[in-house]
Amino acid sequence: MSATVAIVDYGSGNLRSAAKAFERVVAEQALGLDVVVTSQADVVAKADRIVLPGVGAFGDCKAGLESLPGMVEALTQQVLIKARPFFGICVGMQLLATTGREHGDHAGLGWIGGEVVPLGVEALGLKVPHMGWNQLEADRPDHPLLQGLAPDAHAYFVHSYRFVCADPAQRLAHVEYGGAVAAMIGKDTMVGTQFHPEKSQATGLAVIANFLKWKP
Amino acid sequence: MLKMRIIPCLDVKDGRVVKGVNFVDLVDAGDPVEQAKLYDKAGADELTFLDITASVDNRDTIYDVVRRTAEQCFMPLTVGGGVRVNDDIRKLLLAGADKVSINTAAVHRPEFVREAAEKFGSQCIVVAIDAKQVAPGKFEIFTYGGRNATGIDAVDWARRMTQYGAGEILLTSMDRDGTKQGFNIPLTRAVADAVPVPVIASGGVGNLDHLVEGIRDGHATAVLAASIFHFGTYSIAEAKAHMKAAGIPVRP
Numbered sequence: 436m437s438a439t440v441a442i443v444d445y446g447s448g449n450l451r452s453a454a455k456a457f458e459r460v461v462a463e464q465a466l467g468l469d470v471v472v473t474s475q476a477d478v479v480a481k482a483d484r485i486v487l488p489g490v491g492a493f494g495d496c497k498a499g500l501e502s503l504p505g506m507v508e509a510l511t512q513q514v515l516i517k518a519r520p521f522f523g524i525c526v527g528m529q530l531l532a533t534t535g536r537e538h539g540d541h542a543g544l545g546w547i548g549g550e551v552v553p554l555g556v557e558a559l560g561l562k563v564p565h566m567g568w569n570q571l572e573a574d575r576p577d578h579p580l581l582q583g584l585a586p587d588a589h590a591y592f593v594h595s596y597r598f599v600c601a602d603p604a605q606r607l608a609h610v611e612y613g614g615a616v617a618a619m620i621g622k623d624t625m626v627g628t629q630f631h632p633e634k635s636q637a638t639g640l641a642v643i644a645n646f647l648k649w650k651p
Numbered sequence: 652m653l654k655m656r657i658i659p660c661l662d663v664k665d666g667r668v669v670k671g672v673n674f675v676d677l678v679d680a681g682d683p684v685e686q687a688k689l690y691d692k693a694g695a696d697e698l699t700f701l702d703i704t705a706s707v708d709n710r711d712t713i714y715d716v717v718r719r720t721a722e723q724c725f726m727p728l729t730v731g732g733g734v735r736v737n738d739d740i741r742k743l744l745l746a747g748a749d750k751v752s753i754n755t756a757a758v759h760r761p762e763f764v765r766e767a768a769e770k771f772g773s774q775c776i777v778v779a780i781d782a783k784q785v786a787p788g789k790f791e792i793f794t795y796g797g798r799n800a801t802g803i804d805a806v807d808w809a810r811r812m813t814q815y816g817a818g819e820i821l822l823t824s825m826d827r828d829g830t831k832q833g834f835n836i837p838l839t840r841a842v843a844d845a846v847p848v849p850v851i852a853s854g855g856v857g858n859l860d861h862l863v864e865g866i867r868d869g870h871a872t873a874v875l876a877a878s879i880f881h882f883g884t885y886s887i888a889e890a891k892a893h894m895k896a897a898g899i900p901v902r903p
Contacts, residue, residue, distance in 0.1 A: 451747045455722050491772035561653075562849045562872055564774055564818055568654045568696055568902040589654065589902045591727055593749075593774045593818075611652050634727045634749060636691065 437467050440647065441482035443527075444474045445499040445506065447489045453524065456633035457486065460643045468647060476505035484647065485513055489526030493535030493551055493596070496526045497543065507544070514625060515546065521625045522646050528620060528627025529598055537596050547622045548601035554594075556613030564595045569610035569630075571618055571638075578607045580619060580626050580645045588638045590618065590630035598629065624651040654902040655866050656696035656873035657890050658851060659880045661686055663732075664703045666712035668881070684719045686881070691724040693887040696902060698724065699752075699821075699875060702732030703796075714746045721747020731779055731821070740767055744775065752777035752821050755794040758801055761815060768816025777851075778817040780809060782838055783825045790838045797825040809842045809850075820846060821875065824854035831857025831878075839869030851875050859885055859893035866899050 440457060444450050450472050457470045471478060479485060487510070489496045501507055514521045523531055532543040535551040543551070554563055568589040573581050592610070598617045600606045607626070608619040619642075620627050626646065632639035661668045661683050668683045683700060690698055698720075702713040710733060717730055730743050731752030740751045757764050757778055768776045781797050782790045782805035790805035809820050822842050824835035834852045843850040849872045852865035856876035865874045879885050891901045 451718075451745065452721050452725070452749070455747075456725050459725070490774060557847055563847055564849070565653065566774075566819060566849045567656050567872065570652060570654075587903055592653075593727075595773070631727075633725055636694075636726055639725060 437469050438483040439469045439471055439481065440484045440486060441479050442470065442472045442486045442488065443479060443500075443506070443510070444472050445496070445503055447491055447496050447499050447526065450488055453486065453488050453633045456640060456643055457647070460640055460647060464644055464647075466647055474503055474506075476503060476509040479506065479513060480509040482513065482519065484520045484522070485510065486522045486524065487527035487530065488524045489528075489530060491526060493526060493529055493537040493543070494539065494541040497530060497535070497541055500530065510544075518624045518651070520646065520649050520651060523625070523627035524633070525594060525629060525631060528629060529596065531620070531625065531627055532598055533601070535596070546625060547605055547620055547627070549605075550599050551596050552599055554597055554612065554616070559613045561613050564593050565612050565616065566593045567591070569612060569618070571608045571610060573608050575604070575607045575621070578621060579649045579651070580621065580642060581608060582645055583641055584638060590628070590632070590635040590638050590642075592618075592630045594629060598627075652900055653872075654696070654900045655894065656851075657862065657887060657894075657901070658697045658699055658873055658875040659690050659695050659887070660699040660701055660853070660875050660877045661881075662701045662703055662877065663713060663716060665706075665709045666716055669703070683716045684723065687720045687724050690880070690887065691726050694891070694902070695726065695887050697727040697729065697873070699729045699731065702730065704733065714742055717743060717746040717748050729777055731777070736763075737767060737770055740771055740775075744771065750775045750777050750819065752779040754779040754781065757812060758792065758794050758803070761811065764812055764817055765815040768818070773816045773818035776817050777819045777821050778809075778812040779821040779823065780805060780812075780842070781823045781825045784835060784838065788837060788841075790841065793825055797828070805838065806841050806845045809846050813846045813848050817848060819849045819851065821851045821853060822871070827855025828853075830855050833857065833861035834865045834869055836864055836869045839865060839871055843870035849873060859890055862890055863894055863897040863899060866894070867897065
């Protein structure tokens with residue numbers, strides 16, 4: 436039986452694009468992985484790699500995740516105990532934080548210390564949401580998720596809040612938008628992107644491939 | 652640094668691409684999925700489908716177009732036209748759209764925008780505004796593809812829609828649409844300077860200088876065009892090179 440990549444479906448937006456992007460990489464690179472979209476904790480509990488997407492508000496996403504019986508426990512077991520590779524996308528990345536400060540304070544999973552705070556760039560004359568393509572600047576160019584990207588690689592962003600890592604070494608890459616904004620974070624077997632790899636054309640597919648081949 | 656976006660727009664009717672000249676006199680310009688793939692390869696920053704299917708019986712054709720496009724193009728996709736209730740938005744997002752644009756339905760019932768933003772998040776709610784100049788420095792919004800005057804001031808409306816949760820404004824200069832004379836810059840600038848969210852300039856692009864003007868003078872952060880790209884007058888690469896030469900940050 437081939438290894439499984441579980442994309443967690445907790446009612447947060449459309450997972451079709453994410454699933455298709457992962458399937459495309461698996462097929463193109465003959466990785467022999469099964470990509471499954473699931474809301475079942477027992478499927479996640481057996482998965483070899485886990486992807487947590489997410490769009491919408493932090494609190495809503497956290498509540499959606501918690502509404503799935505046994506899901507947070509299964510994720511915790513797989514990621515923190517069994518050290519399975521984990522990829523959080525957009526709000527799925529933000530949920531790793533200790534606290535999210537969007538429409539009040541909400542507890543995150545707390546797996547990567549930090550806070551999710553408003554971009555706060557309006558006074559600089561910048562638009563919110565931060566929407567569009569921004570150039571990735573590697574903070575940890577040695578990290579496996581950043582390998583093989585063009586020096587001027589761009590990724591697609593759409594968000595109004597940013598992740599501030601308690602440990603700056605856990606910020607793997609950033610973009611400039613009224614200051615440095617975390618674009619990719621990582622700790623142990625966990626990574627997350629603020630951008631949408633499934634919407635970032637070749638750059639996004641390269642990051643997905645790096646994740647699927649990553650053996651932390 | 653955030654780059655300014657170039658967005659080709661495909662008008663889709665009954666599952667086929669058509670091009671609009673002042674919204675009448677439509678010319679078939681091909682299969683939307685094939686065109687989407689070409690724009691994906693060409694480096695377009697986003698893609699927009701405007702569904703102008705009139706018949707209710709054929710409304711479902713857009714979901715199939717969106718589904719097939721999202722399977723093959725890993726780039727942001729916005730879909731507008733005929734979005735009236737939350738279920739329309741849900742179906743488009745499930746088919747693979749990233750954003751939906753709401754136009755006439757917002758004018759009929761502004762609360763729809765608030766409800767949609769609360770349910771799906773501001774990041775996927777675009778409010779499309781069709782505006783015409785009615786007096787110097789005075790702009791009014793129109794509905795039903797520019798046929799119905801509303802008496803609503805475009806700048807006030809844009810501000811209100813962002814307060815209701817719109818995450819982006821797609822602003823079409825109706826008096827310029829199809830004319831190839833360039834965006835209505837005073838309109839674009841008035842709206843872009845009035846709202847905190849990104850504004851996409853649309854309507855009237857006939858050459859690459861117009862794209863530059865929309866951003867440099869109109870203060871939009873994205874430019875939308877249809878015919879100059881569809882009929883090969885200019886490529887996306889030429890558009891980007893021209894904008895870059897004018898000092899506008901674009902994605903390579």
